[in-house]
Amino acid sequence: DAKTTQPPSMDCAEGRAANLPCNHSTISGNEYVYWYRQIHSQGPQYIIHGLKNNETNEMASLIITEDRKSSTLILPHATLRDTAVYYCIVRVEETSGSRLTFGEGTQLTVNP
Amino acid sequence: DSGVTQTPKHLITATGQRVTLRCSPRSGDLSVYWYQQSLDQGLQFLIQYYNGEERAKGNILERFSAQQFPDLHSELNLSSLELGDSALYFCASSVEVSCSGNTIYFGEGSWLTVV
Numbered sequence: 001d002a003k004t005t006q007p008p009s010m011d012c013a014e015g016r017a018a019n020l021p022c023n024h025s026t027i028s029g030n031e032y033v034y035w036y037r038q039i040h041s042q043g044p045q046y047i048i049h050g051l052k053n054n055e056t057n058e059m060a061s062l063i064i065t066e067d068r069k070s071s072t073l074i075l076p077h078a079t080l081r082d083t084a085v086y087y088c089i090v091r092v093e094e095t096s097g098s099r100l101t102f103g104e105g106t107q108l109t110v111n112p
Numbered sequence: 113d114s115g116v117t118q119t120p121k122h123l124i125t126a127t128g129q130r131v132t133l134r135c136s137p138r139s140g141d142l143s144v145y146w147y148q149q150s151l152d153q154g155l156q157f158l159i160q161y162y163n164g165e166e167r168a169k170g171n172i173l174e175r176f177s178a179q180q181f182p183d184l185h186s187e188l189n190l191s192s193l194e195l196g197d198s199a200l201y202f203c204a205s206s207v208e209v210s211c212s213g214n215t216i217y218f219g220e221g222s223w224l225t226v227v
Contacts, residue, residue, distance in 0.1 A: 041200060046114075099157045
């Protein structure tokens with residue numbers, strides 16, 4: 001598995017941009033970077049994914065470095081409801097199946 | 113709402129018993145995944161099915177088994193339950209079995225408490 005490294009916790013002020021970093025230095029050329037978040041024991045929620053190019057959707061932006069060894073998830077205007085554990089995942093593709101391997105994630109706390 | 117439905121939402125049972133957790137994937141999704149999340153282990157991949165066939169296996173105990181039926185719903189069977197099996201069990205689904213670009217959506221989980 002391509003391992004990912006994330007800071008265990010981060011704080012952000014409400015209304016400010018939250019920038020969550022992730023290192024994935026052993027990522028392979030055809031492996032995607034996925035971001036999920038989990039709000040206190042709810043099901044993990046898909047946020048965004050990307051391969052090489054930067055991606056943006058209604059929830060967030062994903063910036064992937066040119067060498068693909070790291071990425072940053074950006075929540076442009078964090079709200080209290082964005083408090084959650086954020087998981088950066090490199091999706092493993094095996095010969096007959098694929099999986100998401102979750103690490104410890106980053107506990108993001110958005111403060112009023 | 114992810115479109116993945118899991119039942120029951122909560123379950124309390126005694127050690128040594130057997131339970132079945134059920135999952136209905138999103139409409140059109142052929143792949144189903146099961147994950148276990150306990151307090152000390154984080155989210156652990158258990159098993160994946162695609163269109164009725166087992167495709168990938170993770171840290172699934174021999175006491176646990178799963179299957180995917182022709183209508184694509186899946187069941188996770190947990191037997192000879194131990195206290196340590198108490199956890200949240202998540203089901204997830206996606207369209208294809210092996211395509212890094214497609215999205216996996218998770219259900220809200222089934223809380224299992226073994227007493």
